Amino acid sequence: MRKFTLGVCMAALLTAGAANAQETVKMGYIDPLSGGGASVGEVGLKHYQWLADQINAQGGLMGKKLEIIPLDNKTNPQEAVVQAQKAIDAGARYITQGNGSSVAAALSDFVTKFNDRNPGKEVLYFNYAAVDDSLTNEKCSFWHFRWDANSSIKMTAITNYLKSQPNVKKVYLINQDYSFGQGVRKLAAEMLKAKRPDVQIVGDELHPLLKITDFAPYIAKIKASGADTVITGNWGQDIALLLKAAADAGLQANWFTYYAGGAGGPTAIKQTGLQHKVYDIVEGNPNTAIEAAQKQEEEFRAKFGVTLWYPRAVNEMRMFAKAVKEANSLDPKAVALKLEGMTADVFDGGQGTMRKDDHQFFQDMYIRSFGPLDPGAKFDEEKTGWGWKQQGKIAAADTNVPTTCKMERP
Amino acid sequence: MLQLITFSTLNGVLYGMLLFMMASGLTLIFSMMGVLNFAHASFYMIGAYFGFEISRRIGFWPGFIVAPLLVGVVGALIERYGLRRVHKFGHVAELLFTFGLAFVIEELVNMIWGKLPVDYRVPPSLDFVAFRLFDTTYPAYRMFMLATAIAMFAFLILVLKRTRVGLIIQASLTHPNMVAMLGHDVPTVFMAVFGVGAALAGLAGVIAGPALVTQPAMAALLGPILFVVIVVGGLGSLGGAFVASLLIGLVQTFAVAINGSLKDVMGPVATTIFGELGGVTLAQIAPLLPYLMLVLVLIFKPTGLFGNRES
Numbered sequence: 001m002r003k004f005t006l007g008v009c010m011a012a013l014l015t016a017g018a019a020n021a022q023e024t025v026k027m028g029y030i031d032p033l034s035g036g037g038a039s040v041g042e043v044g045l046k047h048y049q050w051l052a053d054q055i056n057a058q059g060g061l062m063g064k065k066l067e068i069i070p071l072d073n074k075t076n077p078q079e080a081v082v083q084a085q086k087a088i089d090a091g092a093r094y095i096t097q098g099n100g101s102s103v104a105a106a107l108s109d110f111v112t113k114f115n116d117r118n119p120g121k122e123v124l125y126f127n128y129a130a131v132d133d134s135l136t137n138e139k140c141s142f143w144h145f146r147w148d149a150n151s152s153i154k155m156t157a158i159t160n161y162l163k164s165q166p167n168v169k170k171v172y173l174i175n176q177d178y179s180f181g182q183g184v185r186k187l188a189a190e191m192l193k194a195k196r197p198d199v200q201i202v203g204d205e206l207h208p209l210l211k212i213t214d215f216a217p218y219i220a221k222i223k224a225s226g227a228d229t230v231i232t233g234n235w236g237q238d239i240a241l242l243l244k245a246a247a248d249a250g251l252q253a254n255w256f257t258y259y260a261g262g263a264g265g266p267t268a269i270k271q272t273g274l275q276h277k278v279y280d281i282v283e284g285n286p287n288t289a290i291e292a293a294q295k296q297e298e299e300f301r302a303k304f305g306v307t308l309w310y311p312r313a314v315n316e317m318r319m320f321a322k323a324v325k326e327a328n329s330l331d332p333k334a335v336a337l338k339l340e341g342m343t344a345d346v347f348d349g350g351q352g353t354m355r356k357d358d359h360q361f362f363q364d365m366y367i368r369s370f371g372p373l374d375p376g377a378k379f380d381e382e383k384t385g386w387g388w389k390q391q392g393k394i395a396a397a398d399t400n401v402p403t404t405c406k407m408e409r410p
Numbered sequence: 411m412l413q414l415i416t417f418s419t420l421n422g423v424l425y426g427m428l429l430f431m432m433a434s435g436l437t438l439i440f441s442m443m444g445v446l447n448f449a450h451a452s453f454y455m456i457g458a459y460f461g462f463e464i465s466r467r468i469g470f471w472p473g474f475i476v477a478p479l480l481v482g483v484v485g486a487l488i489e490r491y492g493l494r495r496v497h498k499f500g501h502v503a504e505l506l507f508t509f510g511l512a513f514v515i516e517e518l519v520n521m522i523w524g525k526l527p528v529d530y531r532v533p534p535s536l537d538f539v540a541f542r543l544f545d546t547t548y549p550a551y552r553m554f555m556l557a558t559a560i561a562m563f564a565f566l567i568l569v570l571k572r573t574r575v576g577l578i579i580q581a582s583l584t585h586p587n588m589v590a591m592l593g594h595d596v597p598t599v600f601m602a603v604f605g606v607g608a609a610l611a612g613l614a615g616v617i618a619g620p621a622l623v624t625q626p627a628m629a630a631l632l633g634p635i636l637f638v639v640i641v642v643g644g645l646g647s648l649g650g651a652f653v654a655s656l657l658i659g660l661v662q663t664f665a666v667a668i669n670g671s672l673k674d675v676m677g678p679v680a681t682t683i684f685g686e687l688g689g690v691t692l693a694q695i696a697p698l699l700p701y702l703m704l705v706l707v708l709i710f711k712p713t714g715l716f717g718n719r720e721s
Contacts, residue, residue, distance in 0.1 A: 033525055034520070034525045034626065034627065035627045036625075036627060038525045038526055038625075038627075039526050039527055042525065042526055177694060205693060206693075206694050207666075207693075207694075208697050211631065211697060212697075213622040213623050213628070213631060214421075214425065214621070214622055216417075216421045217418060217421050217422075217662075217663045217666040217667060218666060220413075220414055220417035220418055220421065220546070220667065221414060221666065221667050221693075223413065223414075223417075223545075223546050224411065224413050224414035224667075237527070237623060237625075241623065248547070248548075248549045248552070249417075249546050249547055249548070250539070250542070250545075250546060250547035251546075263526070263527075264527070
């Protein structure tokens with residue numbers, strides 16, 4: 001009898017456990033939480049936990065709470081695949097990742113193959129920051145959605161802006177030695193040739209990804225080349241340390257970057273005194289955003305002490321919630337079909353569309369420069385007293401770049 | 411060009427001296443105790459974190475003095491209560507002990523200070539431009555790092571060549587067993603050398619922390635290079651470690667500055683022979699060069715440039 005009671009209790013406990021587990025929707029956050037990429041990966045995690053809290057405060061996804069499972073991929077493709085499997089084993093049917101296009105390619109491939117082998121148990125992959133073109137071109141997948149503008153969109157915007165900058169004559173390219181960095185370098189060379197044939201490329205550097213702690217030798221080389229402008233797609237510590245070394249050596253050049261806003265970047269720029277000479281290209285600018293976004297920005301900064309770097313993460317999660325609602329289902333395939341072609345409000349104002357052909361999101365983009373805050377501007381960065389100022393806005397329609405994607409649909 | 415050479419030399423020498431501050435301790439410990447200390451770079455990291463912790467409380471200069479001493483004490487304690495117990499099980503056990511220790515230290519640092527880089531700043535008293543040459547500025551803090559490294563080198567030479575302690579240590583470098591036979595308190599000497607070695611690495615961490623990045627991965631990034639230094643220099647040779655440190659510092663820095671590839675040297679033939687490799691520039695493979703040196707030295711002179719002991 002005792003044994004029987006015990007058995008019943010155990011069974012009751014187990015079912016209760018299972019029921020509990022089913023009450024949450026799990027999303028694996030697979031990004032670097034250690035090593036050179038950790039400075040951005042940790043902040044990204046804060047975004048997702050905050051966004052999940054918001055969704056849960058509004059009743060969750062179909063009444064279920066959204067839970068973010070943080071998994072450390074150490075910016076390593078193999079490790080990311082192991083972590084994705086871990087997320088799936090823990091019951092996640094959604095994963096999100098952003099740092100490192102090499103990692104993104106591995107994850108997209110893994111998810112696509114996994115879904116082929118496990119019909120009915122599909123997993124959906126949301127990419128919020130890996131921008132290598134190939135992910136929505138030859139390597140595109142039905143199970144991958146990207147919210148960040150891809151590399152060609154960003155480089156098109158930068159080179160278009162350079163058309164209005166006649167003082168730019170000698171350009172130095174420095175990028176991380178992997179798929180994304182090599183892509184940036186190629187795009188920059190091609191587009192500069194087409195749009196500013198008078199510009200001379202005086203240096204074209206590739207350096208190891210997230211391994212360099214002292215960029216002084218590279219800066220000495222840039223200096224010696226006589227470059228007046230540097231173009232780089234560096235991110236994470238690679239941009240912060242590059243700018244820091246430039247500050248130390250007193251390098252006075254224009255910087256056109258993808259990610260100068262990341263951890264440590266603003267502090268280094270302030271130190272160089274390069275007032276409004278460092279640019280980045282992003283999908284949101286807190287100082288010119290709509291009021292609702294500014295309010296959220298304030299809340300985020302007050303809570304975590306860091307800038308809301310990823311308006312695209314907000315777009316991703318809002319559209320995810322919207323797709324779940326429209327599909328009235330938590331099934332990844334149903335959600336994916338709703339996300340395709342979806343038009344939604346964008347965090348910073350305006351609207352964006354998830355292109356059906358390649359699952360690339362198109363939204364307004366902004367070119368910003370970093371310098372002392374204008375009167376009335378609210379947000380500075382890293383307590384420097386300097387902030388981002390909008391220098392140009394590219395409407396979503398003007399960011400349309402063609403795709404070579406031939407998507408296989410399930 | 412002259413500008414590039416000047417600054418590459420400065421940067422290379424500085425990086426080399428920083429390497430030497432760590433390699434000197436490592437090679438001393440190895441030659442005395444026969445232990446290849448895998449956790450040595452971890453002492454460098456602890457030094458940086460101690461320096462950071464003290465500097466944000468009372469200031470950089472107290473940290474500069476106290477942090478290396480603290481790291482030395484930690485090192486001595488680890489030797490006394492960890493390594494010495496393991497010692498009787500032989501070298502493999504010692505090796506595994508230090509190997510594990512490196513992971514433990516990294517995880518502890520992760521737990522205490524988090525995985526993100528900490529905000530360890532150059533002190534305001536050294537935050538100015540030392541000199542301006544060819545329109546490039548050189549920060550005073552880097553000069554300070556260089557000066558510290560040179561002072562430490564002079565101090566080490568003085569102790570080793572001019573004091574009784576140095577005599578014993580020098581004797582142990584070449585004849586460790588004989589020294590023990592002569593009745594010196596070898597365990598205490600071991601502990602002291604281990605402590606001093608750790609303190610030197612700690613000092614390197616304290617001064618490198620603000621210039622490079624103080625983060626949990628800093629030990630893992632530098633550790634492998636240290637082994638290259640002491641193997642290339644010759645295990646147990648202090649002079650060798652010095653030369654190898656500078657050599658590696660300069661090679662790595664200058665390689666970054668050179669754009670040449672096999673294709674430039676040999677012409678288009680390179681692409682047909684080496685394929686893609688032919689077009690890779692020296693700058694791109696700069697981080698690989700020290701390891702290439704390691705392999706070459708092991709093939710052609712297994713004792714290292716200045717070493718004479720086989721093990």
